[in-house]
Amino acid sequence: MKKVLGILIALAIVVALAAPKLRSTSDAADAHENTAGEPRALRVAVLEVVPERLVEGLSTTGTVRAAEQVELVSEISGKVEEILFREGSRVTAGQLLLKIDDTELQAERERTVFRVELAERREAQRKQLSGEGVISVDEYDIALNQLNVLRSELRVIEAQLLKTEIRAPFAGVVGLRYVSQGSYLSPQKQIATLQDVDPVKIDFSVPEKYASRMRPGGEISFRVKGDERSFTGTIYAVEPSVDADTRSLQLRAESRNPDRALVPGAFADVELVIAEIDDALTVPSIAVIPELGGKKVFVLEDGKAAPRPVTTGIRTDDRVQITSGLAPGERVIVSAIQQLRPGLEVEATGG
Numbered sequence: 001m002k003k004v005l006g007i008l009i010a011l012a013i014v015v016a017l018a019a020p021k022l023r024s025t026s027d028a029a030d031a032h033e034n035t036a037g038e039p040r041a042l043r044v045a046v047l048e049v050v051p052e053r054l055v056e057g058l059s060t061t062g063t064v065r066a067a068e069q070v071e072l073v074s075e076i077s078g079k080v081e082e083i084l085f086r087e088g089s090r091v092t093a094g095q096l097l098l099k100i101d102d103t104e105l106q107a108e109r110e111r112t113v114f115r116v117e118l119a120e121r122r123e124a125q126r127k128q129l130s131g132e133g134v135i136s137v138d139e140y141d142i143a144l145n146q147l148n149v150l151r152s153e154l155r156v157i158e159a160q161l162l163k164t165e166i167r168a169p170f171a172g173v174v175g176l177r178y179v180s181q182g183s184y185l186s187p188q189k190q191i192a193t194l195q196d197v198d199p200v201k202i203d204f205s206v207p208e209k210y211a212s213r214m215r216p217g218g219e220i221s222f223r224v225k226g227d228e229r230s231f232t233g234t235i236y237a238v239e240p241s242v243d244a245d246t247r248s249l250q251l252r253a254e255s256r257n258p259d260r261a262l263v264p265g266a267f268a269d270v271e272l273v274i275a276e277i278d279d280a281l282t283v284p285s286i287a288v289i290p291e292l293g294g295k296k297v298f299v300l301e302d303g304k305a306a307p308r309p310v311t312t313g314i315r316t317d318d319r320v321q322i323t324s325g326l327a328p329g330e331r332v333i334v335s336a337i338q339q340l341r342p343g344l345e346v347e348a349t350g351g
Contacts, residue, residue: 041303041345041346041347042305042336042339042340042344042345042346042347043336043346043347043349044300044305044333044334044335044336044340044346044347044348044349045333045334045335045348045349046300046331046332046333046334046348046349047283047284047287047331047332047334048329048330048331048332049281049282049283049322049326049327049328049329049330049331049332050281050328050329051278051279051280051281051328052279052280052281052282053276053277053278053279053280054276054277054280054282054314054316054319054321055273055275055276055316056273056274056275056276056277056314056316057271057272057273057274057316058206058210058271058272058274059269059270059271060204060205060206060270060272061204061267061268061269061270062202062203062204062205062222062267062268062270063202063203063204063265063266063267063268064200064201064202064224064262064263064264064265064266064267064268065200065201065202065203065264065265066172066195066196066197066200066201066264067196067197067198067199067200067201067254068170068172068194068195068196069193069194069195069196069264070169070170070193070194071190071191071192071193072097072098072166072174072190072191072192072193072194073187073188073189073190073191074098074100074163074166074185074186074187074188074189074191075163075187076100076160076163076164076187077184077185077186077187078100078101078102078164078184078185079100079101079182079183079184079185080098080099080100080101080179080180080181080182080183080184080185081099081100081101081102081181082098082099082181083097083098083177083179083180083181084096084097084098084099085097085098085174085177085192086174087174087175087176087177087192088173088174088175088176089173089174090171090172090173090174091168091171091172091173091174091194092168092171093168093169093170093171094167094168095167095168096165096166096167097166097167097168097174097191097192098165098166098179098191099164099165099166100163100164100165100166100185101164102161102164105157105160105161105164106161108157109154109157109158109161112150112153112154112157113154115150116147116150116151116154119143119146119147119150120147122143122146122147123140123143123144123146123147125143126139126140126142126143126144127140127143127144166191168194169194170194170196171196172194172195172196172197173194173195173196173197173260174192174193174194175192175193175194175195176192176193177191177192178190178191178192179191195264197257197260197262197263197264198256198257198258198260199254199255199256199257200254200255200257200262200264201252201253201254201255202220202222202233202252202253202254202255202268202270203250203251203252204220204250204251204252204253204268204270205243205246205248205249205250205251206248206249206251206272207247207248207249208242208247208248208249210249210274211242211249213274213275214235214238214249214251215235215238216235216236216237216238217234217235217236218234218235218272218273219232219233219234219235219272219273220232220233220234220235220253220270220271220272221233221270221271221272222255222268222269222270222271223268223269224262224263224266224267224268224269225266225267227261229261231255231262232255233253233254233255234253234254234255235251235252235253235272236252236253236254237251237252238250238251238252239251275314277314277321280313280314280321281321281322281323281326281328282316282319282320282321282322283297283319283320283322283326283332283334284318284319284320284334285315285318285319285320286334286337287320287332287333287334287337288310288312288320289337294309294310294311295309295310295311295312296308296309296310296325297310297322297325297326297332297333298332298333298337298340299326299330299331299332299333300331300332300333300346300348303345303346303347304343304344304345304346305333305340305341305342305343305344305346306342306343307342308325308326308330309325310322310324310325310326311323311324311325331348333346
């Protein structure tokens with residue numbers, strides 16, 4: 001019996017020595033990191049800082065407006081005698097668009113012309129008699145005043161006659177018509193609209209923090225609904241004050257519109273360039289770490305992470321301009337930011 005027990009114990013020892021030795025996951029990881037027992041360097045991505053062109057832009061919204069727009073109305077009452085325009089057509093400056101019946105005014109003008117001619121003859125006679133001493137100077141003055149009054153009446157009638165003709169004040173496109181031939185037209189009743197749509201104006205606003213940087217001559221690009229094209233324009237007017245209610249500054253740009261694709265009243269998505277820097281130093285936004293009293297980034301120096309205080313400038317969607325604290329050629333760490341600490345050994349995987 002003792003002999004059998006000894007054989008079993010010997011077999012158990014042999015099996016134990018032949019079985020593989022198991023290690024914990026952490027022990028295996030430690031052995032993988034460094035066989036000498038020292039922690040392995042943190043693998044990080046780095047990016048070399050190089051000068052590049054940086055554009056600071058701003059997105060806003062605006063409205064397309066006609067370069068010139070007016071409601072065509074009559075200053076006098078009367079029957080519409082003739083309509084000389086077609087809805088939606090282009091007209092030239094000074095073109096006759098509508099004629100109001102002027103029969104009574106023409107008759108008044110003719111009568112006044114006769115009265116003026118008679119008064120002119122009477123004034124000439126009185127002037128001669130006054131010069132000869134036959135009549136007094138006062139009698140001549142009465143004749144002269146009567147002549148001047150009649151001439152003034154004639155000018156009033158001629159001015160009324162001009163108002164019976166509705167002409168285009170500028171070249172443009174006539175809109176929908178709201179009167180018919182033969183209808184009675186009262187003062188200020190809208191006949192149609194007239195718009196000059198080439199060029200068009202783009203009205204938009206920017207936050208007040210950009211007010212001091214807005215100047216005429218700046219370029220904008222914009223899009224309108226229903227058109228995939230991008231249009232361009234030039235700022236030509238800036239409101240001199242900020243709107244106290246919206247805290248924004250109003251601007252106006254001009255854009256060519258030869259094919260009339262831009263319709264007044266349309267909504268516009270506007271993009272404008274505020275500043276352009278040809279040799280800016282930028283880093284990804286993720287690399288900039290806010291801290292008390294400023295900001296910093298980590299750079300790779302002699303295989304270690306070194307903190308570097310920086311001053312930032314323009315910020316885009318994914319990058320930040322560094323105005324001081326970095327030099328061209330330095331390598332900024334752009335990954336594992338939360339794990340970094342001064343002096344930590346790191347291994348670069350890019351840049």
